Amino acid sequence: MDLTDKEDTGSGSPLGTERQGRFERQRQEKLSRIKELGVEPYGGRYDGAELAEDIRHRPCLQGAEKGNIIEGEEGKAKCAGRIVLLRDIGKLIFITVRDWSGTIQIGLSKKLLGPDASGWPLAKLLELGDIIGVSGQLGKTRTDEITVWVDNLRLLSKCLCQPPEKFHGLSDIDLRYRQRYVDLWANPEVMERFKNRSAIIRTIREFLQARGFREVETPMMQSVAGGAAAKPFVTHHNALDLDLFLRIAPELFLKRLLVGGMEKVFEINRNFRNEGLSREHNPEFTMLELYQAYADYNVMMDLTEEIICLLVEKYCSSKQVQFRDITVDYTRPWRRARYAELLKEYSGCEIDDIPAIRAKARELGLDEAGMDEEVVINGVFEATVEDNLINPTFVFDYPAALCPLTRRKKDDPKYAERFELYIAGMELANAYTELNDPAVQEENFQIQLRGQDESMATMDEDFITALKYGMPPAGGLGIGIDRLIMVLTGATSIRDVVLFPLLRPIKDQAQGK
RNA sequence: GGGAGUGUAGCUCAGUUGGCAGAGCAACGGCUUUUUAAGCCGUAGGUCCAAGGUUCGAGUCCUUGCACUCUCACCA
Known part of the structure; x- marks a missing residue:
C-alpha cells in the first residue's frame, strides 16, 4: 500500500x-x-x-x-x-x-x-x-x-x-486512548496518573507481603468460568480442541490453594467479563483477591480499611479527596452498616416487609413481576442506597440468597457473612467469610445453575471435591484495582486508569481495505 | 439496545439567516546568541466523518450509516 x-x-x-x-x-x-x-x-x-x-x-x-x-x-x-x-x-x-x-x-x-x-x-x-x-x-x-x-x-x-x-496537547479523547503512546508524553498529567497507578499497586504488594501473604498466579483460561455471576469470553485451544473461558474471577482456584495449605495468598491480575462498557466497567479489569485461612469477614473489613487508608496517606494530599464533583472523606473509622439498616434508611422499607419492597420497586420503575424476593430487594437497594454511599462505607450481612459462596450467619441463616465497600457510590470491594461446607456449596451451585441458561450451566465439580478434602475456614477479599485508582487519583472514567482500554477498531483498518 | 450531544487543516478550535473555507499552534522559506506556548516577515496546507436527498446554491437543512462522549438499560 x-x-x-x-x-x-x-x-x-x-x-x-x-x-x-x-x-x-x-x-x-x-x-x-x-x-x-x-x-x-x-x-x-x-x-x-x-x-x-x-x-x-x-x-x-x-x-x-x-x-x-x-x-x-x-x-x-x-x-x-x-x-x-x-x-x-x-x-x-x-x-x-x-x-x-x-x-x-x-x-x-x-x-x-x-x-x-x-x-x-x-x-x-x-x-x-x-x-x-x-x-x-x-x-x-x-x-x-x-x-x-x-x-x-x-x-x-x-x-x-x-x-x-x-x-493544548492531545485532547481528543478517542485519539488519546487509541494512541496512548502519544498521550503519555504530550500530557504530563496522564503520565503522572499511570506512574501513580504503578506505585499504588507496588504499595499494595508490599503491604500484603509484609503481612505474610504470598502472591500467586492462577489460570486465566478456565474450562469452567466460576467464582462470580458474569458472562465470560469464550476462546479455543486448537491442539486440545477445547473451548475455554477467560476467567471472570480467580476465586475458585485461590480457594483450592487454601485447601492445599497456602494460608495467606493473593493475586493481582485481570478478570474478563463479557458485558457492557461504562465509565466504571472495562471488559478486562484488574482485581486484587486475597484469602486468609482461619480469618473471617471482620478481619477482611479491618484489612481493607487499613490498606486503603495507607494508600490515601501515601498518594493523596489529604484525607478529603476530590472525585468527580464530590469530596470523599477517608477519615477513620469508616461507617459499617447492615444491609437491612441501609435499606431502611434510604428506601424506608423494612427488609422483611416484602409487599412494601415490591411496591417500592414498582414505584422505582423496576419490573419486579416474577422476580425472586432477594433480587427485588437488591434492585431496590441498588436504586436507593448505592448513590448515597459517598464516604467509604462497609455494607454487611447480605441476604444469603445473593451469596452462593458465602458462609451464613450462625444465629440468623437468612443472612450471609458478606460485606461490600462503597466509595463515591461505586462498589470497590467485596468480601466474605468463605463457605467451606461442601454440601451447602454444592446445593448453592445447583440453585444458581437453575437460574442460568443451559449453555453456561456447568458446575465446577472439582471445586466441590476440593472442599470435601477440607478447606480451612477463611476470609476472602476482592478489591477492584481500577476503581480504586480512580478514586485515589481523581480519574472520572475507568478508561483514564487503564493504559489501553478496549475500543472499537476503526472500520477501514479492520476491513484491511 | 434506547435517548442526548459531537465529528471542519497534522493538533486545538471558530464558522452568523443556506451565499467565495477561517484563526492559533505545527509545517515550509527568510531574519534573529538568553528564549520560556520565543518573536518578526512571507508561503503552503481542506473528500467540512461517509452516502444519499432538498435547493439556483449545503460546512450549515433532511434521511441513513460510521466513530466517539454523556446518559439510561443490561451487568458485581
Whole structure:
C-alpha cells in the first residue's frame, strides 16, 4: 500500500497515518539530510543520563548566578528525552526535553557545538518529537532558567510523525486512548496518573507481603468460568480442541490453594467479563483477591480499611479527596452498616416487609413481576442506597440468597457473612467469610445453575471435591484495582486508569481495505 | 439496545439567516546568541466523518450509516 498518496477518510484518523503524509515526507527528508551528515538517526545505548528532576535539584545550583555557567566537574550534566518545545533563535537554540521525571531546558549554541557534522548542523535539523541525549555544563540563563549548555549532542531516535499541538496537547479523547503512546508524553498529567497507578499497586504488594501473604498466579483460561455471576469470553485451544473461558474471577482456584495449605495468598491480575462498557466497567479489569485461612469477614473489613487508608496517606494530599464533583472523606473509622439498616434508611422499607419492597420497586420503575424476593430487594437497594454511599462505607450481612459462596450467619441463616465497600457510590470491594461446607456449596451451585441458561450451566465439580478434602475456614477479599485508582487519583472514567482500554477498531483498518 | 450531544487543516478550535473555507499552534522559506506556548516577515496546507436527498446554491437543512462522549438499560 502506498502510504504517501492514499488519503484516509475517517475523522478519527490517528496521528501518523496516511493523512499526515506530507508531514511525514518532510520529516523523511530531514532524516535523509541527517544521514548525509553521517549521523545515525536511531542512536543506540546511551549511558549515564540523569533524570531531569535530579539535575534540577543539584546542590551546585543553589548559589548559581543568573547568566552563569557552572564550570568544572560539579557542573557536568547528562540527560536524555524527547523534544517537547523548541525555540530556534538563529545561532542559539533552546530546547525543552522531557524524560519521565519531568522537563529540563537545554541550550545549543553554534559556538559550543562547532562545525562538526554531529554538532551544530545536526542541532539545526532537530525538530519536535525527536529523542536526543545531551551532555554539557549546567548553568542558569539570564531569566534564571536551569539549562544544560550542550557540548555533546546525540540523536537517539528520529520522530517521523507530527506531534500534537504543544500548548493544548492531545485532547481528543478517542485519539488519546487509541494512541496512548502519544498521550503519555504530550500530557504530563496522564503520565503522572499511570506512574501513580504503578506505585499504588507496588504499595499494595508490599503491604500484603509484609503481612505474610504470598502472591500467586492462577489460570486465566478456565474450562469452567466460576467464582462470580458474569458472562465470560469464550476462546479455543486448537491442539486440545477445547473451548475455554477467560476467567471472570480467580476465586475458585485461590480457594483450592487454601485447601492445599497456602494460608495467606493473593493475586493481582485481570478478570474478563463479557458485558457492557461504562465509565466504571472495562471488559478486562484488574482485581486484587486475597484469602486468609482461619480469618473471617471482620478481619477482611479491618484489612481493607487499613490498606486503603495507607494508600490515601501515601498518594493523596489529604484525607478529603476530590472525585468527580464530590469530596470523599477517608477519615477513620469508616461507617459499617447492615444491609437491612441501609435499606431502611434510604428506601424506608423494612427488609422483611416484602409487599412494601415490591411496591417500592414498582414505584422505582423496576419490573419486579416474577422476580425472586432477594433480587427485588437488591434492585431496590441498588436504586436507593448505592448513590448515597459517598464516604467509604462497609455494607454487611447480605441476604444469603445473593451469596452462593458465602458462609451464613450462625444465629440468623437468612443472612450471609458478606460485606461490600462503597466509595463515591461505586462498589470497590467485596468480601466474605468463605463457605467451606461442601454440601451447602454444592446445593448453592445447583440453585444458581437453575437460574442460568443451559449453555453456561456447568458446575465446577472439582471445586466441590476440593472442599470435601477440607478447606480451612477463611476470609476472602476482592478489591477492584481500577476503581480504586480512580478514586485515589481523581480519574472520572475507568478508561483514564487503564493504559489501553478496549475500543472499537476503526472500520477501514479492520476491513484491511 | 434506547435517548442526548459531537465529528471542519497534522493538533486545538471558530464558522452568523443556506451565499467565495477561517484563526492559533505545527509545517515550509527568510531574519534573529538568553528564549520560556520565543518573536518578526512571507508561503503552503481542506473528500467540512461517509452516502444519499432538498435547493439556483449545503460546512450549515433532511434521511441513513460510521466513530466517539454523556446518559439510561443490561451487568458485581
